[in-house]
Amino acid sequence: MATLLNATVPAALISAPGSGQGKSLITAALARLHRNAGRRVRVFKFGPDYLDPMILEQASGAPVYQLQPWMTGEDECRWRLAQAAQEADLILVEGAMGLFDGTPSSADLAVLAGIPALPVIDAWGMAQTFGAVALGLASYRDDLVVNEVIANRVASQRHGDLLQEGMPAGVTLLGSVPRHPAMTLPERHLGLVQASELADLDARLDEAAAVLQEAGLDRLPQSVSFSAAAPEPLPPLLEGCHIGVARDAAFAFIYPANLDVLRQMGATLTFFSPLQDAALPQVDALWLPGGYPELHGEALAMNTLMGDAIRDHHAAGKPILAECGGLMSCMATLVDGDEKRHAGFGLLPGEAALTKKLQGLGMQSLATPQGELRGHTFHHGCLSTPLTPTVFSQKQTGTEGEPIYQDQGLVASFFHGYFSSAPQVVADIFNGHFRAEAIFSDQDSLSRTGDDHA
The missing domain is CATH 3.40.50.300 (P-loop containing nucleotide triphosphate hydrolases)
Structure with missing residues (x-):
C-alpha cells in the first residue's frame, strides 16, 4: 500500500x-x-x-x-x-x-x-x-x-x-x-x-x-x-547501466527529477565536462542535455580529445541522448550568434545555427508503443541537414512538433523530455533499444530534409 x-x-x-x-x-x-x-x-x-x-x-x-x-x-x-x-x-x-x-x-x-x-x-x-x-x-x-x-x-x-x-x-x-x-x-x-x-x-x-x-x-x-x-517504485530498467551526463556551462539544462528517475531505475550517473575534460568516463551511454553550446563553440572545438572520445563512443554504436543544445553540438558545424563557424562533434551531417528569433516554444510529446514521453521545446536554434527525421514530436494542438533524428545509438532532437512521463521509453534510449516508428503528420514530411521548421 x-x-x-x-x-x-x-x-x-x-x-x-x-x-x-x-x-x-x-x-x-x-x-x-x-x-x-x-x-x-x-x-x-x-x-x-x-x-x-x-x-x-x-x-x-x-x-x-x-x-x-x-x-x-x-x-x-x-x-x-x-x-x-x-x-x-x-x-x-x-x-x-x-x-x-x-x-x-x-x-x-x-x-x-x-x-x-x-x-x-x-x-x-x-x-x-x-x-x-x-x-x-x-x-x-x-x-x-x-x-x-x-x-x-x-x-x-x-x-x-x-x-x-x-x-x-x-x-x-x-x-x-x-x-x-x-x-x-x-x-x-x-x-x-x-x-x-x-x-x-x-x-x-x-x-x-x-x-x-x-x-x-x-x-x-x-x-x-x-x-x-507516494508513487510506486520504478522498475530497475537501467540496472547496471553507467550513464555519462554532460554538465558544465555549455550543458546545464537538466531537471533534477530526470536524474532521480535514472537513478531509481538503477543507472549509475557520472558527470563530465565537454568543455574541460580530456576524456569520457567509462560509461555505457551518454546524455548531452541542453544549454549554451553556441556560446562556447570555440572552446568545445578546441577540446579535440573530448571530441574524439564522443565520436569514438558514437562509432561504437553506444547510446547517446542529445537534447536541444546537445543536438546542436552533435552537428558537423556549430554557428554562433556572431555567425562564426565552429567544428561540432560531427556525429550528424550539416550545421546548427543560433538565431535571433525564437524557433520553437511550447509543450510537446513523443508518442511511442512504449508510452508517451511528454516535455517541451524552447530554442533559438535551427538546423540545415540532409538527414530525414525518423519521427516528429507532437504539439499539444496535435500538429507536428520537433524532428527526432536517429543514427546508430544516437537519439537527437530539440525536444526536451520529462523522464517520469514514460520511464520505459527513456530506458530504451539509454539501453540502445529505442526505435521510433516513422510516423509523420502528412505525406509531404517524407520528402523533407531535416531543416528545422518549428
Whole structure:
C-alpha cells in the first residue's frame, strides 16, 4: 500500500498578469528572505524552465522541481508538494507567464493544489488602475483564491499610497516593492543568465531580500494542507547501466527529477565536462542535455580529445541522448550568434545555427508503443541537414512538433523530455533499444530534409 503523506505549511503561488512583471526575482528574494530568517524553504517552478530554478535553488538552498499537471502529471504535482511539506516551513511556487495563460495555467495548478495565488503586478505607470488589475485577477475564476497582491517597481511612498487607496474590497496589498538596482538580474536570449555564471549572486539575493523586508514582505502566507500518496517504485530498467551526463556551462539544462528517475531505475550517473575534460568516463551511454553550446563553440572545438572520445563512443554504436543544445553540438558545424563557424562533434551531417528569433516554444510529446514521453521545446536554434527525421514530436494542438533524428545509438532532437512521463521509453534510449516508428503528420514530411521548421 502506498504511503500517504499529510502536512500543513504556509504556501503561495507567485504569479503575475503577464511575463516581465518581476515575479522570478521576487520569488527568489522571498525565498532568501525567509531562509535568512532561519526557515526551511522549498521552491517549485510551474512549467518547463531550467534557468529560473537555478536562481531559486541558490536562493532557497534546496533543489527546485517542476510542477506542470500535463507534463509531470497531476499526481506527481500533489506528491511533490506533500513531500516538501513534511520538512519545509514555507513552500513557494513560481508561476509562468500570466496567471491564466496556457493549458494548463498557473491558476490551474494553484486550484489543483489548493494554494492561494499571490500576483506580482508591475505598478510602473499606474496608480488607482492597479486596483482594477488586482480585482480582475482575484475575480476571474471562482475556484481560485487571490487574497493579496504585491506591487512591484513602485516609484515613491506617495505612489504606494495611491496604490493602497485604490485597492478593492477583499484584496490586500501585501507590500510595495520600490524600483531598486537590487531587483534586477542579467538576461540573455533564453532568459536569465545561469546562476553559476553570477559570482555575486548570493550578495544580489541578500540585497533583494533586504529590499523586500523593508517593504514589509516578511510575513508568511496562509497555511495550506497537502495530502498525497507516494508513487510506486520504478522498475530497475537501467540496472547496471553507467550513464555519462554532460554538465558544465555549455550543458546545464537538466531537471533534477530526470536524474532521480535514472537513478531509481538503477543507472549509475557520472558527470563530465565537454568543455574541460580530456576524456569520457567509462560509461555505457551518454546524455548531452541542453544549454549554451553556441556560446562556447570555440572552446568545445578546441577540446579535440573530448571530441574524439564522443565520436569514438558514437562509432561504437553506444547510446547517446542529445537534447536541444546537445543536438546542436552533435552537428558537423556549430554557428554562433556572431555567425562564426565552429567544428561540432560531427556525429550528424550539416550545421546548427543560433538565431535571433525564437524557433520553437511550447509543450510537446513523443508518442511511442512504449508510452508517451511528454516535455517541451524552447530554442533559438535551427538546423540545415540532409538527414530525414525518423519521427516528429507532437504539439499539444496535435500538429507536428520537433524532428527526432536517429543514427546508430544516437537519439537527437530539440525536444526536451520529462523522464517520469514514460520511464520505459527513456530506458530504451539509454539501453540502445529505442526505435521510433516513422510516423509523420502528412505525406509531404517524407520528402523533407531535416531543416528545422518549428
